[in-house]
Amino acid sequence: MSVKSESIQSKKDSGQDERLKKISPLRVLLNRPELGALGGSILVFIFFGIVAGDTGMFSAYGTLNFLDVSANLGIIAIAAAMLMIGGEFDLSIGSMIGFAGICIAIPAIYWGWPLWTSIIFAFTMAVLIGYFNGIMVVKTGLPSFIVTLAMLFILRGATLAITRLITGRTQVPGLRVLIEDDPIAWLFATDTFQWLFTWLGSMKLIALRTDGSPLATGIPPSVIWFIALTLFATWILMKTRYGNWIFASGGDKVGATNVGVPVGRVKISLFIGTAVASTIFACIQVLDAGSADTMRGTLKELEAIAAAVVGGCLLTGGYGSAIGAALGAIIFGTVSMGIFYTDVDTDWFKVFLGAMMLIAVVFNNYIRKKVTETK
Protein backbone atom coordinates (compact mmCIF):
# COMPACT_ATOMS: atom_id res chain seq x y z
CA MET A 1 0.00 0.00 0.00
CA SER A 2 2.77 2.38 0.90
CA VAL A 3 4.24 1.85 -2.54
CA LYS A 4 1.09 3.05 -4.22
CA SER A 5 0.69 6.19 -2.16
CA GLU A 6 4.31 7.02 -2.77
CA SER A 7 3.94 6.73 -6.52
CA ILE A 8 0.96 9.05 -6.55
CA GLN A 9 2.90 11.47 -4.44
CA SER A 10 5.88 11.55 -6.77
CA LYS A 11 3.69 12.15 -9.80
CA LYS A 12 2.08 15.08 -8.05
CA ASP A 13 5.43 16.52 -7.11
CA SER A 14 6.68 16.48 -10.66
CA GLY A 15 3.69 18.56 -11.63
CA GLN A 16 3.63 18.00 -15.38
CA ASP A 17 3.80 15.12 -17.78
CA GLU A 18 6.18 12.62 -16.24
CA ARG A 19 8.20 12.47 -19.44
CA LEU A 20 9.19 16.06 -19.04
CA LYS A 21 10.45 15.49 -15.55
CA LYS A 22 13.98 16.73 -15.11
CA ILE A 23 16.33 14.47 -13.23
CA SER A 24 18.22 16.55 -10.73
CA PRO A 25 21.94 15.92 -10.26
CA LEU A 26 21.11 15.06 -6.67
CA ARG A 27 18.86 12.26 -7.87
CA VAL A 28 21.64 10.88 -10.08
CA LEU A 29 23.95 10.94 -7.09
CA LEU A 30 21.31 9.30 -4.92
CA ASN A 31 21.17 6.44 -7.38
CA ARG A 32 24.82 5.61 -6.82
CA PRO A 33 25.33 2.84 -4.25
CA GLU A 34 28.44 4.42 -2.73
CA LEU A 35 26.74 7.70 -1.78
CA GLY A 36 26.28 6.73 1.88
CA ALA A 37 29.87 5.60 2.25
CA LEU A 38 31.16 8.77 0.60
CA GLY A 39 29.15 10.94 2.99
CA GLY A 40 30.24 8.76 5.90
CA SER A 41 33.93 8.98 5.09
CA ILE A 42 33.75 12.76 4.68
CA LEU A 43 32.08 13.01 8.09
CA VAL A 44 34.73 10.76 9.64
CA PHE A 45 37.57 12.88 8.28
CA ILE A 46 35.90 16.11 9.40
CA PHE A 47 35.38 14.62 12.85
CA PHE A 48 38.98 13.52 13.29
CA GLY A 49 40.23 16.70 11.66
CA ILE A 50 38.56 18.64 14.45
CA VAL A 51 39.15 16.26 17.34
CA ALA A 52 42.61 14.93 16.47
CA GLY A 53 43.90 17.41 13.90
CA ASP A 54 46.93 18.43 15.97
CA THR A 55 47.85 15.02 17.39
CA GLY A 56 49.90 13.65 14.52
CA MET A 57 47.13 11.45 13.15
CA PHE A 58 47.36 13.26 9.83
CA SER A 59 51.16 13.39 9.68
CA ALA A 60 52.76 11.25 6.97
CA TYR A 61 53.38 8.50 9.48
CA GLY A 62 49.92 8.66 11.02
CA THR A 63 48.18 8.80 7.66
CA LEU A 64 50.05 5.78 6.32
CA ASN A 65 49.16 3.99 9.52
CA PHE A 66 45.42 4.32 9.16
CA LEU A 67 45.62 3.85 5.40
CA ASP A 68 47.47 0.57 5.95
CA VAL A 69 44.74 -0.71 8.26
CA SER A 70 42.02 0.48 5.84
CA ALA A 71 43.79 -1.05 2.87
CA ASN A 72 44.15 -4.47 4.48
CA LEU A 73 40.46 -4.55 5.27
CA GLY A 74 39.68 -3.09 1.85
CA ILE A 75 41.40 -5.93 -0.01
CA ILE A 76 38.97 -8.48 1.44
CA ALA A 77 36.01 -6.07 1.55
CA ILE A 78 36.14 -5.53 -2.21
CA ALA A 79 36.10 -9.25 -2.91
CA ALA A 80 33.30 -9.70 -0.37
CA ALA A 81 31.37 -6.88 -2.06
CA MET A 82 31.70 -8.47 -5.52
CA LEU A 83 30.42 -11.74 -4.08
CA MET A 84 27.55 -9.96 -2.33
CA ILE A 85 26.55 -8.23 -5.56
CA GLY A 86 26.58 -11.71 -7.08
CA GLY A 87 24.07 -12.72 -4.42
CA GLU A 88 26.19 -14.77 -2.00
CA PHE A 89 28.19 -14.50 1.23
CA ASP A 90 31.53 -15.89 2.24
CA LEU A 91 31.92 -16.37 5.98
CA SER A 92 35.15 -18.29 5.54
CA ILE A 93 37.25 -15.22 4.63
CA GLY A 94 38.79 -14.88 8.12
CA SER A 95 39.59 -18.58 8.43
CA MET A 96 41.01 -18.57 4.92
CA ILE A 97 43.42 -15.84 6.02
CA GLY A 98 44.68 -18.02 8.88
CA PHE A 99 44.87 -21.07 6.66
CA ALA A 100 46.72 -19.25 3.88
CA GLY A 101 49.18 -17.96 6.50
CA ILE A 102 50.26 -21.42 7.56
CA CYS A 103 50.23 -22.62 3.93
CA ILE A 104 53.00 -20.06 3.41
CA ALA A 105 54.86 -20.50 6.68
CA ILE A 106 54.99 -24.26 7.27
CA PRO A 107 56.40 -25.30 3.87
CA ALA A 108 58.87 -22.42 3.95
CA ILE A 109 60.11 -22.97 7.50
CA TYR A 110 59.64 -26.68 8.16
CA TRP A 111 59.91 -28.26 4.72
CA GLY A 112 62.58 -26.01 3.32
CA TRP A 113 60.57 -24.83 0.30
CA PRO A 114 61.67 -21.57 -1.25
CA LEU A 115 59.33 -18.85 -0.04
CA TRP A 116 57.92 -18.19 -3.51
CA THR A 117 56.80 -21.79 -3.98
CA SER A 118 54.95 -21.74 -0.67
CA ILE A 119 53.25 -18.48 -1.69
CA ILE A 120 52.12 -20.11 -4.94
CA PHE A 121 51.04 -23.13 -2.91
CA ALA A 122 48.87 -20.90 -0.70
CA PHE A 123 47.20 -19.30 -3.72
CA THR A 124 46.57 -22.72 -5.26
CA MET A 125 44.90 -23.86 -2.06
CA ALA A 126 42.81 -20.67 -2.08
CA VAL A 127 41.57 -21.33 -5.61
CA LEU A 128 40.64 -24.90 -4.66
CA ILE A 129 38.83 -23.87 -1.48
CA GLY A 130 37.01 -21.05 -3.25
CA TYR A 131 36.04 -23.45 -6.01
CA PHE A 132 34.77 -25.93 -3.45
CA ASN A 133 32.68 -23.26 -1.69
CA GLY A 134 31.24 -22.18 -5.01
CA ILE A 135 30.46 -25.61 -6.36
CA MET A 136 28.79 -26.58 -3.07
CA VAL A 137 26.54 -23.53 -3.15
CA VAL A 138 25.72 -23.82 -6.85
CA LYS A 139 25.17 -27.58 -6.96
CA THR A 140 23.27 -28.05 -3.71
CA GLY A 141 21.34 -24.79 -3.80
CA LEU A 142 22.01 -24.42 -0.06
CA PRO A 143 22.41 -20.87 1.26
CA SER A 144 26.03 -19.76 1.02
CA PHE A 145 25.68 -18.57 4.61
CA ILE A 146 25.54 -22.20 5.80
CA VAL A 147 28.08 -23.64 3.39
CA THR A 148 30.72 -21.02 4.16
CA LEU A 149 29.93 -21.10 7.89
CA ALA A 150 30.86 -24.78 7.77
CA MET A 151 34.01 -23.84 5.87
CA LEU A 152 34.79 -21.22 8.55
CA PHE A 153 34.99 -23.95 11.19
CA ILE A 154 36.70 -26.49 8.96
CA LEU A 155 39.48 -24.13 7.90
CA ARG A 156 40.08 -22.64 11.34
CA GLY A 157 40.12 -26.09 12.90
CA ALA A 158 42.40 -27.51 10.23
CA THR A 159 44.75 -24.53 10.57
CA LEU A 160 45.10 -25.10 14.29
CA ALA A 161 45.33 -28.90 14.09
CA ILE A 162 47.84 -29.01 11.24
CA THR A 163 50.04 -26.33 12.75
CA ARG A 164 50.14 -28.02 16.15
CA LEU A 165 50.73 -31.41 14.55
CA ILE A 166 53.71 -30.23 12.55
CA THR A 167 55.20 -27.56 14.76
CA GLY A 168 53.83 -28.32 18.21
CA ARG A 169 52.75 -24.69 18.66
CA THR A 170 50.29 -22.17 17.20
CA GLN A 171 52.71 -19.68 15.72
CA VAL A 172 55.30 -20.10 12.98
CA PRO A 173 57.95 -17.36 13.16
CA GLY A 174 61.14 -16.89 11.20
CA LEU A 175 59.88 -15.78 7.81
CA ARG A 176 61.51 -12.38 7.75
CA VAL A 177 64.95 -13.65 6.76
CA LEU A 178 63.49 -15.46 3.77
CA ILE A 179 61.94 -12.37 2.18
CA GLU A 180 65.17 -10.94 0.85
CA ASP A 181 66.11 -12.07 -2.67
CA ASP A 182 62.83 -13.96 -3.06
CA PRO A 183 61.42 -13.48 -6.58
CA ILE A 184 57.77 -13.11 -5.45
CA ALA A 185 57.71 -12.05 -1.81
CA TRP A 186 58.56 -8.42 -2.62
CA LEU A 187 55.08 -8.10 -4.17
CA PHE A 188 53.64 -8.33 -0.67
CA ALA A 189 56.47 -6.92 1.41
CA THR A 190 58.00 -3.85 -0.20
CA ASP A 191 57.27 -0.26 0.68
CA THR A 192 57.09 1.76 -2.52
CA PHE A 193 57.98 5.39 -3.28
CA GLN A 194 60.75 5.20 -0.69
CA TRP A 195 62.76 7.81 -2.64
CA LEU A 196 59.87 10.23 -2.22
CA PHE A 197 59.83 9.81 1.53
CA THR A 198 63.60 10.04 1.76
CA TRP A 199 63.43 13.26 -0.22
CA LEU A 200 60.58 14.63 1.88
CA GLY A 201 62.61 13.73 4.96
CA SER A 202 65.73 15.47 3.65
CA MET A 203 63.61 18.57 3.00
CA LYS A 204 62.44 18.33 6.63
CA LEU A 205 58.83 18.12 5.42
CA ILE A 206 58.02 14.95 7.35
CA ALA A 207 59.03 13.67 10.75
CA LEU A 208 62.45 12.04 11.12
CA ARG A 209 63.94 9.46 13.42
CA THR A 210 66.92 10.40 15.56
CA ASP A 211 69.29 8.89 12.96
CA GLY A 212 67.90 11.24 10.30
CA SER A 213 65.91 8.68 8.27
CA PRO A 214 62.21 9.44 7.77
CA LEU A 215 59.72 7.92 10.22
CA ALA A 216 57.46 6.87 7.37
CA THR A 217 59.59 4.91 4.95
CA GLY A 218 57.23 4.42 2.00
CA ILE A 219 53.78 3.43 0.84
CA PRO A 220 53.01 0.00 2.34
CA PRO A 221 52.23 -2.81 -0.14
CA SER A 222 48.68 -3.16 1.24
CA VAL A 223 47.82 0.32 -0.02
CA ILE A 224 49.09 -0.43 -3.53
CA TRP A 225 47.14 -3.71 -3.63
CA PHE A 226 44.08 -1.94 -2.28
CA ILE A 227 44.14 0.76 -4.94
CA ALA A 228 44.85 -1.72 -7.72
CA LEU A 229 42.05 -4.06 -6.62
CA THR A 230 39.55 -1.20 -6.27
CA LEU A 231 40.27 -0.05 -9.82
CA PHE A 232 40.23 -3.60 -11.19
CA ALA A 233 36.96 -4.51 -9.49
CA THR A 234 35.31 -1.27 -10.57
CA TRP A 235 36.42 -1.85 -14.15
CA ILE A 236 34.99 -5.36 -14.08
CA LEU A 237 31.66 -4.32 -12.59
CA MET A 238 31.05 -1.27 -14.73
CA LYS A 239 32.79 -2.00 -17.99
CA THR A 240 32.73 -5.70 -18.75
CA ARG A 241 30.24 -8.37 -19.77
CA TYR A 242 31.28 -10.42 -16.76
CA GLY A 243 30.37 -7.45 -14.56
CA ASN A 244 26.89 -7.36 -16.01
CA TRP A 245 26.62 -11.08 -15.30
CA ILE A 246 27.57 -10.50 -11.65
CA PHE A 247 24.75 -7.97 -11.21
CA ALA A 248 22.32 -10.23 -13.08
CA SER A 249 23.23 -13.35 -11.09
CA GLY A 250 22.68 -11.53 -7.82
CA GLY A 251 19.63 -9.60 -8.95
CA ASP A 252 17.57 -12.47 -10.28
CA LYS A 253 19.12 -15.91 -10.58
CA VAL A 254 16.24 -17.46 -12.54
CA GLY A 255 15.82 -14.54 -14.90
CA ALA A 256 19.54 -14.39 -15.59
CA THR A 257 19.65 -18.12 -16.34
CA ASN A 258 16.69 -17.79 -18.70
CA VAL A 259 18.47 -15.24 -20.84
CA GLY A 260 21.67 -17.22 -20.99
CA VAL A 261 23.87 -15.90 -18.16
CA PRO A 262 26.10 -18.71 -16.79
CA VAL A 263 25.06 -17.99 -13.20
CA GLY A 264 26.84 -21.01 -11.70
CA ARG A 265 30.18 -20.16 -13.26
CA VAL A 266 29.88 -16.51 -12.22
CA LYS A 267 29.22 -17.42 -8.59
CA ILE A 268 32.01 -19.99 -8.42
CA SER A 269 34.50 -17.47 -9.78
CA LEU A 270 33.39 -14.93 -7.16
CA PHE A 271 33.96 -17.45 -4.35
CA ILE A 272 37.44 -18.06 -5.75
CA GLY A 273 37.84 -14.28 -5.70
CA THR A 274 37.16 -13.97 -1.96
CA ALA A 275 39.51 -16.85 -1.14
CA VAL A 276 42.28 -15.34 -3.28
CA ALA A 277 41.77 -11.90 -1.72
CA SER A 278 42.06 -13.52 1.73
CA THR A 279 45.34 -15.03 0.63
CA ILE A 280 46.66 -11.66 -0.58
CA PHE A 281 45.71 -10.29 2.85
CA ALA A 282 47.50 -13.22 4.50
CA CYS A 283 50.65 -12.77 2.39
CA ILE A 284 50.92 -9.09 3.29
CA GLN A 285 50.34 -9.66 7.01
CA VAL A 286 52.47 -12.77 7.37
CA LEU A 287 55.43 -11.25 5.53
CA ASP A 288 55.04 -7.98 7.43
CA ALA A 289 54.93 -9.70 10.83
CA GLY A 290 57.45 -12.34 9.81
CA SER A 291 55.29 -15.03 11.34
CA ALA A 292 52.06 -16.93 10.77
CA ASP A 293 49.53 -17.25 13.55
CA THR A 294 46.69 -19.77 13.56
CA MET A 295 44.30 -17.14 14.84
CA ARG A 296 45.15 -14.56 12.19
CA GLY A 297 42.10 -13.13 10.43
CA THR A 298 39.60 -14.06 13.13
CA LEU A 299 36.29 -12.24 12.55
CA LYS A 300 37.69 -10.53 9.46
CA GLU A 301 34.84 -12.01 7.36
CA LEU A 302 32.34 -9.99 9.36
CA GLU A 303 34.37 -6.79 9.08
CA ALA A 304 34.61 -7.31 5.32
CA ILE A 305 30.87 -7.81 5.02
CA ALA A 306 30.26 -4.80 7.25
CA ALA A 307 32.49 -2.63 5.04
CA ALA A 308 30.68 -3.88 1.93
CA VAL A 309 27.29 -3.11 3.48
CA VAL A 310 28.37 0.36 4.62
CA GLY A 311 29.62 0.78 1.04
CA GLY A 312 26.11 0.28 -0.29
CA CYS A 313 25.92 -3.43 -1.13
CA LEU A 314 22.49 -4.92 -0.59
CA LEU A 315 22.38 -8.10 1.45
CA THR A 316 19.98 -9.53 -1.11
CA GLY A 317 22.45 -9.09 -3.96
CA GLY A 318 22.33 -7.38 -7.33
CA TYR A 319 23.34 -3.94 -6.12
CA GLY A 320 26.50 -2.34 -4.81
CA SER A 321 29.92 -1.10 -5.85
CA ALA A 322 33.60 -1.79 -5.30
CA ILE A 323 34.34 1.88 -4.62
CA GLY A 324 31.64 1.83 -1.96
CA ALA A 325 33.26 -1.15 -0.26
CA ALA A 326 36.64 0.58 -0.47
CA LEU A 327 35.17 3.67 1.21
CA GLY A 328 33.54 1.44 3.82
CA ALA A 329 36.94 -0.05 4.60
CA ILE A 330 38.48 3.43 4.82
CA ILE A 331 35.80 4.49 7.31
CA PHE A 332 36.46 1.50 9.56
CA GLY A 333 40.23 1.70 9.18
CA THR A 334 40.32 5.42 9.92
CA VAL A 335 38.09 5.17 12.97
CA SER A 336 39.89 2.13 14.41
CA MET A 337 43.23 3.97 14.23
CA GLY A 338 41.92 7.46 14.82
CA ILE A 339 40.30 6.50 18.08
CA PHE A 340 43.81 6.14 19.58
CA TYR A 341 44.42 9.82 18.92
CA THR A 342 41.32 10.89 20.82
CA ASP A 343 40.46 10.69 24.49
CA VAL A 344 37.84 8.07 23.74
CA ASP A 345 38.46 4.61 25.13
CA THR A 346 39.26 2.24 22.24
CA ASP A 347 36.71 -0.22 23.60
CA TRP A 348 34.09 1.96 21.97
CA PHE A 349 35.28 1.11 18.45
CA LYS A 350 33.07 -1.98 18.13
CA VAL A 351 30.08 0.05 19.27
CA PHE A 352 30.77 2.50 16.50
CA LEU A 353 31.21 -0.30 13.98
CA GLY A 354 27.85 -1.79 14.84
CA ALA A 355 26.02 1.54 14.89
CA MET A 356 27.56 2.52 11.56
CA MET A 357 26.38 -0.73 10.01
CA LEU A 358 22.84 -0.30 11.29
CA ILE A 359 22.64 3.23 9.92
CA ALA A 360 24.03 2.03 6.59
CA VAL A 361 21.51 -0.78 6.25
CA VAL A 362 18.57 1.50 7.01
CA PHE A 363 19.90 4.08 4.59
CA ASN A 364 20.55 1.53 1.82
CA ASN A 365 17.09 0.08 2.23
CA TYR A 366 15.63 3.53 1.74
CA ILE A 367 17.81 4.10 -1.33
CA ARG A 368 16.76 0.83 -2.91
CA LYS A 369 13.13 1.86 -2.56
CA LYS A 370 13.94 5.18 -4.18
CA VAL A 371 15.77 3.51 -7.05
CA THR A 372 13.10 0.99 -7.92
CA GLU A 373 9.83 2.62 -7.01
CA THR A 374 10.00 6.15 -8.22
CA LYS A 375 7.11 5.99 -10.64
Add this chain to the structure above:
Amino acid sequence: MSEYLVQFNNISKFFGKVIALKDVTMKLKKGEIMCLLGDNGAGKSTLIKTLAGVHKPDEGEIIFEDQKIVFDSPRDALDIGIGTVYQDLALVSLMSVTRNFFMGREPQKGLLFFKTFDIEKANTIAAERMGQIGIDVRDPSQAVGTMSGGERQCLAISRAIYFGAKVLVLDEPTSALGVHQASMVLKYIVKAASQGLAVILITHNVHHAYPVGNSFTVLNRGKSMGTFQKKDISREKLLSMMAGGEELDKLEVELKEMDRIENN
Protein backbone atom coordinates in the same frame (compact mmCIF):
# COMPACT_ATOMS: atom_id res chain seq x y z
CA MET B 1 7.23 -24.75 -48.60
CA SER B 2 4.15 -24.99 -46.49
CA GLU B 3 2.21 -21.89 -45.61
CA TYR B 4 3.03 -22.36 -41.95
CA LEU B 5 6.09 -20.94 -40.23
CA VAL B 6 5.88 -23.31 -37.32
CA GLN B 7 3.78 -26.38 -36.62
CA PHE B 8 3.31 -28.30 -33.42
CA ASN B 9 1.80 -31.65 -34.39
CA ASN B 10 0.13 -33.97 -31.88
CA ILE B 11 2.29 -32.89 -28.96
CA SER B 12 1.93 -35.02 -25.84
CA LYS B 13 3.72 -34.71 -22.56
CA PHE B 14 3.47 -37.01 -19.58
CA PHE B 15 4.82 -36.59 -16.07
CA GLY B 16 4.73 -40.06 -14.60
CA LYS B 17 1.10 -41.05 -14.60
CA VAL B 18 -0.12 -37.53 -15.21
CA ILE B 19 -1.10 -36.67 -18.76
CA ALA B 20 -0.18 -33.01 -18.93
CA LEU B 21 -0.76 -32.65 -22.68
CA LYS B 22 -2.40 -34.99 -25.15
CA ASP B 23 -2.38 -34.59 -28.93
CA VAL B 24 -2.18 -30.84 -29.03
CA THR B 25 -1.78 -29.44 -32.53
CA MET B 26 -1.09 -25.82 -33.42
CA LYS B 27 -0.02 -24.23 -36.69
CA LEU B 28 1.10 -20.65 -37.17
CA LYS B 29 1.66 -18.50 -40.23
CA LYS B 30 3.91 -15.47 -40.34
CA GLY B 31 2.16 -12.43 -39.02
CA GLU B 32 -0.44 -14.46 -37.23
CA ILE B 33 -1.42 -14.06 -33.62
CA MET B 34 -2.69 -17.26 -32.11
CA CYS B 35 -4.20 -17.06 -28.68
CA LEU B 36 -3.84 -20.05 -26.47
CA LEU B 37 -6.70 -20.00 -24.01
CA GLY B 38 -7.32 -22.16 -21.04
CA ASP B 39 -8.19 -22.12 -17.39
CA ASN B 40 -5.68 -22.78 -14.63
CA GLY B 41 -4.37 -26.31 -14.90
CA ALA B 42 -5.34 -26.67 -18.55
CA GLY B 43 -1.73 -27.37 -19.52
CA LYS B 44 -0.77 -23.95 -20.82
CA SER B 45 2.47 -23.75 -18.87
CA THR B 46 3.53 -27.24 -19.91
CA LEU B 47 2.84 -26.40 -23.53
CA ILE B 48 4.86 -23.17 -23.35
CA LYS B 49 7.77 -24.95 -21.75
CA THR B 50 7.63 -27.56 -24.49
CA LEU B 51 7.69 -24.84 -27.14
CA ALA B 52 10.56 -23.12 -25.37
CA GLY B 53 12.68 -26.24 -25.19
CA VAL B 54 12.46 -26.67 -21.42
CA HIS B 55 10.52 -29.95 -21.76
CA LYS B 56 10.93 -32.47 -24.54
CA PRO B 57 7.60 -33.68 -25.92
CA ASP B 58 6.98 -37.40 -25.34
CA GLU B 59 5.00 -37.66 -28.54
CA GLY B 60 4.54 -35.50 -31.56
CA GLU B 61 6.80 -33.27 -33.60
CA ILE B 62 7.77 -29.65 -33.97
CA ILE B 63 8.24 -28.42 -37.52
CA PHE B 64 9.91 -25.07 -38.05
CA GLU B 65 10.31 -23.68 -41.57
CA ASP B 66 9.56 -27.14 -42.98
CA GLN B 67 12.18 -28.87 -40.89
CA LYS B 68 11.60 -31.23 -38.05
CA ILE B 69 13.28 -29.99 -34.93
CA VAL B 70 14.23 -31.46 -31.58
CA PHE B 71 15.22 -29.07 -28.79
CA ASP B 72 17.78 -30.22 -26.27
CA SER B 73 17.73 -27.00 -24.26
CA PRO B 74 16.02 -23.61 -24.11
CA ARG B 75 19.11 -22.27 -25.84
CA ASP B 76 18.31 -24.37 -28.96
CA ALA B 77 14.83 -22.91 -29.17
CA LEU B 78 16.25 -19.41 -28.83
CA ASP B 79 18.84 -20.08 -31.50
CA ILE B 80 16.36 -21.09 -34.18
CA GLY B 81 14.15 -18.14 -33.33
CA ILE B 82 11.54 -19.14 -30.80
CA GLY B 83 11.66 -16.37 -28.23
CA THR B 84 9.74 -16.96 -25.03
CA VAL B 85 8.81 -14.19 -22.64
CA TYR B 86 7.92 -15.78 -19.31
CA GLN B 87 5.62 -14.28 -16.77
CA ASP B 88 8.52 -13.21 -14.56
CA LEU B 89 10.00 -11.45 -17.64
CA ALA B 90 13.60 -12.25 -16.67
CA LEU B 91 14.22 -8.62 -15.80
CA VAL B 92 16.27 -7.46 -12.82
CA SER B 93 14.58 -4.40 -11.36
CA LEU B 94 17.73 -2.98 -9.76
CA MET B 95 19.61 -3.02 -13.07
CA SER B 96 19.36 -0.40 -15.77
CA VAL B 97 17.23 -0.65 -18.89
CA THR B 98 20.31 -1.15 -21.04
CA ARG B 99 21.91 -3.73 -18.78
CA ASN B 100 18.67 -5.68 -18.76
CA PHE B 101 18.14 -5.40 -22.49
CA PHE B 102 21.51 -6.97 -23.21
CA MET B 103 21.69 -9.27 -20.19
CA GLY B 104 23.61 -12.39 -21.19
CA ARG B 105 24.29 -11.06 -24.69
CA GLU B 106 26.28 -7.90 -24.09
CA PRO B 107 27.94 -6.29 -27.10
CA GLN B 108 31.69 -6.10 -26.62
CA LYS B 109 34.56 -4.08 -27.98
CA GLY B 110 38.30 -4.34 -27.63
CA LEU B 111 40.72 -7.22 -27.82
CA LEU B 112 41.36 -10.42 -25.90
CA PHE B 113 41.57 -9.76 -22.17
CA PHE B 114 40.65 -6.13 -22.52
CA LYS B 115 37.23 -6.67 -24.00
CA THR B 116 34.75 -4.28 -22.52
CA PHE B 117 30.99 -4.09 -22.51
CA ASP B 118 30.18 -1.48 -25.16
CA ILE B 119 27.81 0.56 -22.99
CA GLU B 120 27.42 3.46 -25.42
CA LYS B 121 26.34 1.22 -28.27
CA ALA B 122 24.06 -0.73 -25.93
CA ASN B 123 22.48 2.48 -24.61
CA THR B 124 21.80 3.72 -28.13
CA ILE B 125 20.21 0.47 -29.27
CA ALA B 126 18.12 0.09 -26.15
CA ALA B 127 16.81 3.67 -26.32
CA GLU B 128 16.12 3.31 -30.04
CA ARG B 129 14.26 0.05 -29.64
CA MET B 130 12.17 1.33 -26.77
CA GLY B 131 11.50 4.49 -28.75
CA GLN B 132 10.07 2.43 -31.60
CA ILE B 133 7.42 1.08 -29.24
CA GLY B 134 6.67 4.58 -28.11
CA ILE B 135 8.30 4.23 -24.72
CA ASP B 136 10.51 7.19 -24.17
CA VAL B 137 13.27 6.07 -21.87
CA ARG B 138 14.69 9.39 -20.86
CA ASP B 139 17.77 7.70 -19.60
CA PRO B 140 18.60 4.10 -20.54
CA SER B 141 20.74 3.87 -17.42
CA GLN B 142 17.68 4.26 -15.19
CA ALA B 143 16.69 1.17 -13.22
CA VAL B 144 14.03 -1.09 -14.69
CA GLY B 145 12.32 -0.89 -11.31
CA THR B 146 11.25 2.64 -12.19
CA MET B 147 9.24 1.46 -15.21
CA SER B 148 5.59 0.55 -15.17
CA GLY B 149 4.43 -3.06 -15.57
CA GLY B 150 3.40 -2.50 -19.18
CA GLU B 151 6.70 -0.89 -20.06
CA ARG B 152 8.59 -3.80 -18.53
CA GLN B 153 6.52 -6.27 -20.53
CA CYS B 154 7.26 -4.31 -23.70
CA LEU B 155 10.96 -4.21 -22.83
CA ALA B 156 11.03 -8.00 -22.47
CA ILE B 157 9.18 -8.49 -25.77
CA SER B 158 11.33 -5.96 -27.56
CA ARG B 159 14.44 -7.74 -26.27
CA ALA B 160 13.22 -11.09 -27.60
CA ILE B 161 12.56 -9.56 -31.01
CA TYR B 162 15.89 -7.78 -31.12
CA PHE B 163 17.70 -11.05 -30.47
CA GLY B 164 16.13 -12.70 -33.47
CA ALA B 165 12.79 -14.18 -32.42
CA LYS B 166 10.62 -15.22 -35.37
CA VAL B 167 8.07 -16.91 -33.19
CA LEU B 168 7.19 -15.02 -30.06
CA VAL B 169 5.73 -17.00 -27.18
CA LEU B 170 4.16 -14.71 -24.58
CA ASP B 171 3.09 -16.12 -21.26
CA GLU B 172 0.23 -14.12 -19.72
CA PRO B 173 1.65 -10.76 -20.82
CA THR B 174 -1.37 -8.82 -19.59
CA SER B 175 -2.41 -10.71 -16.49
CA ALA B 176 -0.87 -8.37 -13.94
CA LEU B 177 -1.71 -5.16 -15.78
CA GLY B 178 -4.43 -2.57 -15.60
CA VAL B 179 -6.63 -1.73 -18.58
CA HIS B 180 -4.45 1.06 -19.91
CA GLN B 181 -1.19 -0.84 -19.53
CA ALA B 182 -2.69 -4.00 -21.01
CA SER B 183 -3.87 -2.17 -24.11
CA MET B 184 -0.39 -0.71 -24.56
CA VAL B 185 1.12 -4.19 -24.52
CA LEU B 186 -1.55 -5.62 -26.84
CA LYS B 187 -0.99 -2.79 -29.30
CA TYR B 188 2.69 -3.64 -29.35
CA ILE B 189 1.97 -7.32 -29.92
CA VAL B 190 -0.19 -6.48 -32.96
CA LYS B 191 2.58 -4.26 -34.26
CA ALA B 192 5.15 -7.04 -33.86
CA ALA B 193 2.91 -9.45 -35.76
CA SER B 194 2.36 -6.96 -38.56
CA GLN B 195 6.14 -6.98 -39.06
CA GLY B 196 6.02 -10.69 -39.85
CA LEU B 197 6.43 -12.42 -36.52
CA ALA B 198 4.24 -15.30 -35.50
CA VAL B 199 2.90 -14.76 -32.01
CA ILE B 200 1.55 -17.28 -29.54
CA LEU B 201 -0.30 -15.39 -26.86
CA ILE B 202 -1.08 -17.41 -23.77
CA THR B 203 -3.81 -16.02 -21.60
CA HIS B 204 -6.91 -16.87 -19.64
CA ASN B 205 -8.42 -13.49 -20.39
CA VAL B 206 -10.69 -13.75 -23.44
CA HIS B 207 -11.31 -10.02 -23.39
CA HIS B 208 -7.64 -9.37 -23.98
CA ALA B 209 -7.23 -12.17 -26.49
CA TYR B 210 -10.27 -11.64 -28.69
CA PRO B 211 -9.52 -8.17 -30.08
CA VAL B 212 -5.95 -9.03 -31.14
CA GLY B 213 -6.09 -12.72 -32.04
CA ASN B 214 -6.42 -14.16 -35.55
CA SER B 215 -7.05 -17.67 -34.32
CA PHE B 216 -7.79 -19.27 -31.00
CA THR B 217 -6.76 -22.59 -29.56
CA VAL B 218 -8.57 -23.65 -26.44
CA LEU B 219 -6.92 -26.03 -24.02
CA ASN B 220 -8.91 -27.94 -21.46
CA ARG B 221 -7.45 -30.50 -19.09
CA GLY B 222 -4.45 -31.14 -21.30
CA LYS B 223 -6.37 -31.54 -24.54
CA SER B 224 -6.96 -29.13 -27.35
CA MET B 225 -10.62 -28.33 -27.93
CA GLY B 226 -9.66 -27.21 -31.42
CA THR B 227 -8.35 -24.16 -33.21
CA PHE B 228 -10.85 -21.59 -34.45
CA GLN B 229 -10.51 -18.68 -36.81
CA LYS B 230 -11.85 -15.44 -35.47
CA LYS B 231 -14.71 -15.29 -37.99
CA ASP B 232 -15.92 -18.70 -36.88
CA ILE B 233 -16.29 -18.06 -33.20
CA SER B 234 -17.70 -15.43 -30.86
CA ARG B 235 -16.23 -14.12 -27.69
CA GLU B 236 -19.02 -15.68 -25.65
CA LYS B 237 -18.53 -19.06 -27.27
CA LEU B 238 -14.80 -18.94 -26.50
CA LEU B 239 -15.51 -18.02 -22.93
CA SER B 240 -17.84 -20.88 -22.41
CA MET B 241 -15.44 -23.31 -24.06
CA MET B 242 -12.83 -22.60 -21.47
CA ALA B 243 -13.92 -24.79 -18.58
CA GLY B 244 -14.89 -21.66 -16.71
CA GLY B 245 -17.74 -20.94 -19.12
CA GLU B 246 -19.78 -24.05 -18.54
CA GLU B 247 -19.06 -23.90 -14.86
CA LEU B 248 -20.30 -20.35 -14.71
CA ASP B 249 -23.50 -21.31 -16.56
CA LYS B 250 -24.07 -24.04 -14.03
CA LEU B 251 -23.35 -21.65 -11.20
CA GLU B 252 -25.86 -19.21 -12.57
CA VAL B 253 -28.56 -21.87 -12.69
CA GLU B 254 -27.74 -22.97 -9.17
CA LEU B 255 -27.87 -19.42 -7.85
CA LYS B 256 -31.24 -18.86 -9.48
CA GLU B 257 -32.48 -22.05 -7.91
CA MET B 258 -31.29 -20.88 -4.48
CA ASP B 259 -32.95 -17.55 -5.02
CA ARG B 260 -36.23 -19.24 -5.89
CA ILE B 261 -36.14 -21.41 -2.80
CA GLU B 262 -35.37 -18.49 -0.50
CA ASN B 263 -38.11 -16.36 -1.99
CA ASN B 264 -40.67 -19.05 -1.45
